Amino acid sequence: MDTVRITDVAPRDGLQGESAIVAARDKAQLAMLVQKTAVAEVEVSSFVSPKWIPQLGDAAEVFGLLAPTKPEGVIYSALVPNERGLDAAIEVNRAARREHGIERLIDKVSVFTAASEGFSLKNTNATIEETLQRFVPVVAKAHEHGMMVRGYISCIVQCPFDGIIAPEAVGDVMSRLLEMGIDEIDLGDTIGAATPETIEPVIMEAVDRLDGEPTNSFGDPTLTLHLHDTFGHAGECVKLALDLGVRSFDSSAGGLGGCPYASTEGSRAPGNISTLALVQAIKEAGLSTDIDQDALIEASAFASGLIK
Ligand code: HMG
Ligand code: MG
Helix, strand or coil: CCECEEEECHHHHHCCCCCCCCCHHHHHHHHHHHHHCCCCEEEEEECCCCCCCHHHCCHHHHHHHHHHHCCCCCEEEEECCCHHHHHHHHHHHHHHHHHHCCCCCCCEEEEEEECCHHHHHHHHCCCHHHHHHHHHHHHHHHHHCCCEEEEEEECCCEECCCEECCHHHHHHHHHHHHHCCCCEEEEEECCCCCCHHHHHHHHHHHHHHHCCCCECCCCCECEEEEEECCCCCHHHHHHHHHHCCCCEEEEEHHHCCCCCCCCECCECCCCECEHHHHHHHHHHCCCECCCCHHHHHHHHHHHHHHCC
């Protein structure tokens, strides 16, 4: 497999930590520009508690704005922390079917947990085990409604609260998610702490846990890597991951998504690896993407203009 799959997470991960709330129509415009770049997937928003993430409290409205123009082929996804979030996603799909005749507006939901207890508690007010229990009915119901399920594992190398994370801790959570029937595992270097040396054993552990099944029942890679570029090592980590066989990555147009734990007063930490940097790293490794470079430049400029 020499083509690399890209999910652009700018509308979700890029905007969830911004102090300013971006208008729904601007979020929809960002998603539309991002989908024109020909990424495989756009992570549009989250159906989470607006008390926790007020920035994405308009998820249903943003999807509603996208419904009339969703092109063939692109996958729209959204984060859901629990059954309530999934029900909101199902309702959005019902409305899109009723009003626009679309078979499925949201194709994939993403549940999220962590390899560290400290992060799990801060992010979801639940232990890792409690998050996993929450996911069981979510996975079954999402599949009943024809949606794929991605399972994020945060803090795969280091946690801002618990420090260094053992690769086996990541592998153990990953095995539980796979046993549950989750279609895709997404390994998150949440604070951008990874270097090629520290991420290598984690990827090797993950590949091992896949047990020779690099693609899922939808024909997509089962393993995705989600890098933040806080300390400037994300590009090197992409190349190492490509060497180890990873063929699916997340990135964000304009590099939106600065980690709140790494930013300081007046100095914004770099965010998710930018889609431009990811495409460049993939090309340098001799592999290809389907990305339209001109469209990507336009999406990146629009994304950067949304944040101050
Ligand atoms: P909680 O406070 O423990 O639970 O939150 P709760 O059941 O008491 O709910 C609190 C309130 O939220 C209640 O409202 C619920 O009804 C409501 P109230 O009764 O007080 O009016 N609520 C909801 N509202 C809308 N949608 C829902 C929902 N669920 C409950 N789905 C909870 C637990 C999980 C809900 C909360 O902690 C939460 O929403 N957390 C989300 C945090 C988040 O989105 N973090 C960012 C995404 S993860 C990430 O960025 C990492 C990643 O990028 C990968 C990486 O980089 O590593 C993916
Ligand atoms: Mg992230």
